[in-house]
Amino acid sequence: MTDRPGFGRFGAGGRRVTRAVGRAGLRLGPWPLLVALVGTASAHSGSLAGATASATVPTWLTVLTGGIVVGATFLFTTLLTDHDAMRDVNWWRLTVPVPAKPRRALVWVGRLVSVGILVLVLVTGLTGTTTPTQNFALLAIWAGWWAGYTMTTYLAGNTWPALNPFRAVATLLERAIAAVSDPSTGAADADGTRGGTDPNAGGSDRRTDGGMATVSGRALTTRTIPERWGVWPAVVGLVAMVYVEVVSPIGSDPRALGLTVAVYGVVTVAGALVYGESWFARVDPVSRVFATYGRVAPVQRDADGFSVRLPGTAATESVLPDRPGETEFVVALLWVTTYDGLVSTPLWARLLTPIAEAGVPAHLVYVSVLLAGFGVFLGVYRLASRKIRERADTYVAVDEIERWFAPALVPIAAGYHVAHFLGYFLTLAPALAAVAAAPFAPPNTVVLVLPDWFGSVKLACVLLGHVLAVWVAHSLAFELLPGVLAPIRSQVPSVVVMVFYTMVSLWVITQPYVAPPFV
Amino acid sequence: MSTHTKLPDPATDVPPDEEPIATCPHCERPFRSVHARDLHVGELHEDAATDTERERHERAIETERDDLWLFHAKAVVALGITYSSTVILYMVVLGTF
Numbered sequence: 001m002t003d004r005p006g007f008g009r010f011g012a013g014g015r016r017v018t019r020a021v022g023r024a025g026l027r028l029g030p031w032p033l034l035v036a037l038v039g040t041a042s043a044h045s046g047s048l049a050g051a052t053a054s055a056t057v058p059t060w061l062t063v064l065t066g067g068i069v070v071g072a073t074f075l076f077t078t079l080l081t082d083h084d085a086m087r088d089v090n091w092w093r094l095t096v097p098v099p100a101k102p103r104r105a106l107v108w109v110g111r112l113v114s115v116g117i118l119v120l121v122l123v124t125g126l127t128g129t130t131t132p133t134q135n136f137a138l139l140a141i142w143a144g145w146w147a148g149y150t151m152t153t154y155l156a157g158n159t160w161p162a163l164n165p166f167r168a169v170a171t172l173l174e175r176a177i178a179a180v181s182d183p184s185t186g187a188a189d190a191d192g193t194r195g196g197t198d199p200n201a202g203g204s205d206r207r208t209d210g211g212m213a214t215v216s217g218r219a220l221t222t223r224t225i226p227e228r229w230g231v232w233p234a235v236v237g238l239v240a241m242v243y244v245e246v247v248s249p250i251g252s253d254p255r256a257l258g259l260t261v262a263v264y265g266v267v268t269v270a271g272a273l274v275y276g277e278s279w280f281a282r283v284d285p286v287s288r289v290f291a292t293y294g295r296v297a298p299v300q301r302d303a304d305g306f307s308v309r310l311p312g313t314a315a316t317e318s319v320l321p322d323r324p325g326e327t328e329f330v331v332a333l334l335w336v337t338t339y340d341g342l343v344s345t346p347l348w349a350r351l352l353t354p355i356a357e358a359g360v361p362a363h364l365v366y367v368s369v370l371l372a373g374f375g376v377f378l379g380v381y382r383l384a385s386r387k388i389r390e391r392a393d394t395y396v397a398v399d400e401i402e403r404w405f406a407p408a409l410v411p412i413a414a415g416y417h418v419a420h421f422l423g424y425f426l427t428l429a430p431a432l433a434a435v436a437a438a439p440f441a442p443p444n445t446v447v448l449v450l451p452d453w454f455g456s457v458k459l460a461c462v463l464l465g466h467v468l469a470v471w472v473a474h475s476l477a478f479e480l481l482p483g484v485l486a487p488i489r490s491q492v493p494s495v496v497v498m499v500f501y502t503m504v505s506l507w508v509i510t511q512p513y514v515a516p517p518f519v
Numbered sequence: 520m521s522t523h524t525k526l527p528d529p530a531t532d533v534p535p536d537e538e539p540i541a542t543c544p545h546c547e548r549p550f551r552s553v554h555a556r557d558l559h560v561g562e563l564h565e566d567a568a569t570d571t572e573r574e575r576h577e578r579a580i581e582t583e584r585d586d587l588w589l590f591h592a593k594a595v596v597a598l599g600i601t602y603s604s605t606v607i608l609y610m611v612v613l614g615t616f
Binding site for chain 2: 317
């Protein structure tokens with residue numbers, strides 16, 4: 001169980017499947033070519049060390065350069081002080097009106113397809129082949145969904161509210177229950193209110209009240225999640241999800257994965273039926289992750305269609321809603337992404353070995369570091385917000401500052417995600433396509449071998465995320481504080497934090513992959 | 520290209536032992552300096568501002584401009600130093616210095 005394809009989106013998963021492929025090849029025997037291909041692939045996708053060594057730039061210099069680039073970006077941004085010009089860039093949009101009817105039709109086609117895929121995943125996960133590179137469930141969930149689909153949520157737009165198969169199942173069940181309990185009103189109401197939960201609605205919590213809640217109010221007892229909990233349930237869910245990913249075999253064992261998806265599905269559908277729309281907005285960590293990533297996407301949902309924006313600029317127009325846990329969720333997303341990379345570095349293995357050998361349960365160490373790291377990230381973010389308040393010499397409340405600038409963290413998380421998963425996705429895309437064509441009789445698959453220069457692409461993605469974050473924070477500061485100097489000066493604390501964070505994340509992605517030990 | 524979401528007015532928090540130095544007459548927002556208040560009035564209440572307020576805004580912008588020039592001079596020097604030290608660092612490390 002050391003070879004796990006990994007929880008695609010959060011970590012060094014790419015290497016895990018590639019390694020699993022290698023193992024499968026060895027075990028199957030007659031595929032020496034595959035083994036050879038895979039050997040090269042894991043060397044490339046697994047570590048940047050090879051790429052950087054060939055340019056003879058040592059890792060420490062690569063890491064330092066990343067920090068310098070972010071710092072220099074800040075200095076350059078201070079030269080852009082024309083607030084109106086900044087708004088022209090940030091507010092630019094191309095509106096694409098889409099009438100409600102075709103939109104609703106499109107959503108239902110999408111849902112039909114996604115429910116079909118879900119059924120395939122469950123069937124192939126629970127009964128299909130256990131060869132990782134031939135199992136549809138493993139490839140579809142990790143390579144297709146957690147790596148590939150997640151990338152679309154920040155590179156294109158958050159379509160999860162429209163495509164979420166669990167939401168579709170919950171909606172249908174609800175209609176059925178409504179029709180049974182009150183045949184005269186149920187169906188008609190459902191039709192009238194359903195349009196509101198269309199694409200991207202989850203991208204903004206202000207718009208997510210359409211649809212389900214109304215119907216559940218009629219059909220079922222709508223219980224409400226206490227307001228004071230805010231979105232903390234989703235924060236807890238996200239952290240728990242990453243813990244399961246790191247310590248369980250769902251990355252390489254189709255049965256475990258199928259079972260996990262089934263359990264998650266039952267919980268999600270039940271939650272949606274009992275709590276309505278607020279389940280997706282405040283509890284379901286998956287929906288929250290996609291909605292958060294969707295904040296920086298170029299395609300946004302508008303009142304009467306879609307609008308195309310410049311990447312990242314949508315985040316300069318939305319601060320987080322005033323409720324507990326909003327800031328914490330964004331910080332948690334950044335932390336769990338880092339954590340997943342951190343536990344697969346050689347340093348982690350070296351540090352953990354003596355502790356585990358001394359008799360301390362490894363799981364306890366994993367949990368402690370997961371929680372402690374989250375605490376540190378949150379603490380640093382809060383401290384930076386307090387410093388921003390001091391430097392800007394303002395009365396704006398500290399928690400308001402925390403919420404105001406949190407969207408600037410999203411491009412960082414997205415850049416880090418793409419650095420981890422683009423290579424992984426490309427490597428396994430041919431296998432996914434081949435298996436998807438015949439999920440019940442999967443052919444033997446090959447993986448794509450990425451060229452040497454791909455390592456630099458990963459570095460560039462991390463840097464691009466940070467550069468975009470500097471711009472978003474700069475723009476938000478101009479919206480928050482009067483004048484020019486106060487907004488610029490206020491950014492110094494967050495830039496210092498960003499420089500260090502860039503260096504840490506660059507260090508993590510330049511490390512060779514080591515499967516998290518002792519779990 | 521005109522529709523955009525207006526950001527909410529930020530919540531403020533004045534420490535109990537402190538009296539705000541200036542307050543916006545239009546929206547009651549407290550400020551730690553008259554300068555910041557004057558800028559705020561000119562930026563957010565441009566249409567409702569009185570002539571005196573406009574004049575104060577103009578003067579506040581002038582002050583900003585002078586301070587900004589100094590700030591930018593420092594930023595450009597810092598950029599120059601960063602750039603050249605990075606180049607030298609690479610030359611040393613890659614052994615061409």
